Amino acid sequence: GESVGLHLPTLSVQEGDNSIINCAYSNSASDYFIWYKQESGKGPQFIIDIRSNMDKRQGQRVTVLLNKTVKHLSLQIAATQPGDSAVYFCAENRASGNTPLVFGKGTRLSVIA
Amino acid sequence: DAGVIQSPRHEVTEMGQEVTLRCKPISGHNSLFWYRQTMMRGLELLIYFNNNVPIDDSGMPEDRFSAKMPNASFSTLKIQPSEPRDSAVYFCASSPRDRHSYEQYFGPGTRLTVT
Numbered sequence: 290g291e292s293v294g295l296h297l298p299t300l301s302v303q304e305g306d307n308s309i310i311n312c313a314y315s316n317s318a319s320d321y322f323i324w325y326k327q328e329s330g331k332g333p334q335f336i337i338d339i340r341s342n343m344d345k346r347q348g349q350r351v352t353v354l355l356n357k358t359v360k361h362l363s364l365q366i367a368a369t370q371p372g373d374s375a376v377y378f379c380a381e382n383r384a385s386g387n388t389p390l391v392f393g394k395g396t397r398l399s400v401i402a
Numbered sequence: 403d404a405g406v407i408q409s410p411r412h413e414v415t416e417m418g419q420e421v422t423l424r425c426k427p428i429s430g431h432n433s434l435f436w437y438r439q440t441m442m443r444g445l446e447l448l449i450y451f452n453n454n455v456p457i458d459d460s461g462m463p464e465d466r467f468s469a470k471m472p473n474a475s476f477s478t479l480k481i482q483p484s485e486p487r488d489s490a491v492y493f494c495a496s497s498p499r500d501r502h503s504y505e506q507y508f509g510p511g512t513r514l515t516v517t
Contacts, residue, residue, distance in 0.1 A: 331511070378445065382504070
């Protein structure tokens, strides 16, 4: 039978607008979070990270917001550019165990020129 | 810094053949990870090493898969015998800290096609 692929959430944004990509995590003990960007044909690349003792962290054109109450993480990209088109993954460090990062399923960002 | 190096970048092989994927982590990094990425299952952790020692191989799908890290600068992932369902992109990543849960730096991946 035909295989069913992973259905990634897709966000389409007009060039120049701001993008917001969301991620929910499940482990309240997670103490560290990372956003990765994966362009077609490449490996995931680190964008920005945040520790659980922070609510917000800013980088160049990117901001990560952490809401521990509802276990929600978001990545905001200002003035989205065509080069921002990629799949974005959030990853968490589950401090409760001796485990590596746990990656989410990803969101595809498509920038409309 | 050259980043994580993987070879080959592309591999096409026939079912039943042995496949060996190679990884050179970033110098000084203590932890190394092997991932598999497919449309069906997304990014899956197969195995990771800390200071050259395998810590958790619970993600390795079957006994056909094996991984080694003979020294701090080299690791291999071997599939023997390969099957069409092994077709995927295999990523190696390394991390600079003993906790192995902080930033992971990914290589470019090896795209494996098993016919």
